[in-house]
Amino acid sequence: DSGVTQTPKHLITATGQRVTLRCSPRSGDLSVYWYQQSLDQGLQFLIQYYNGEERAKGNILERFSAQQFPDLHSELNLSSLELGDSALYFCASSSGGLETQYFGPGTRLLVL
């Protein structure tokens, strides 16, 4: 158990809908990272937050947004969903940089 929790574990929804994925980092970790893993695109880095502020941005679509709250949990919002958004979404946390990064179990999203 990495100490990083993600909810829900599975999510099935329809095209055009909006969903919210939640991540709770390990106790004391200030950084949260979001990744997408799909059959087509492989693993992709989406975005990083550090203590509530956006720190780095990767291949995150404009239809996606994220935030980190004062209690340090983070949410990834996916809107106007398309079939191609079906993927495993991972969250990771670290105390600062990438050296001490721990991953959650992922949320598997299926868009029908």
Next chain:
Amino acid sequence: GIQVEQSPPDLILQEGANSTLRCNFSDSVNNLQWFHQNPWGQLINLFYIPSGTKQNGRLSATTVATERYSLLYISSSQTTDSGVYFCAVIRTSGTYKYIFGTGTRLKVLA
């Protein structure tokens, strides 16, 4: 953009064998990571290794940044080493880039 290539794409080993996985990248980077994804999907950060050599038990990694490659060594492989190994490179100068390779799928047979 930065290209990250991993080889071999697939590898089957007998338990106890050693192996070397390679990660080549096409441009200068600031950092490099190695990950293991087990057959149940869990991702583990193995190494954060922008340059030099690091060891962690039976695993070690070497990055030669000037020649744009990194190697992951697995010695005395065990069935629990099975899964997919990914490398990722990060460039922080200019536009931030954090790019994953397509992975090496390893199966260790008992």
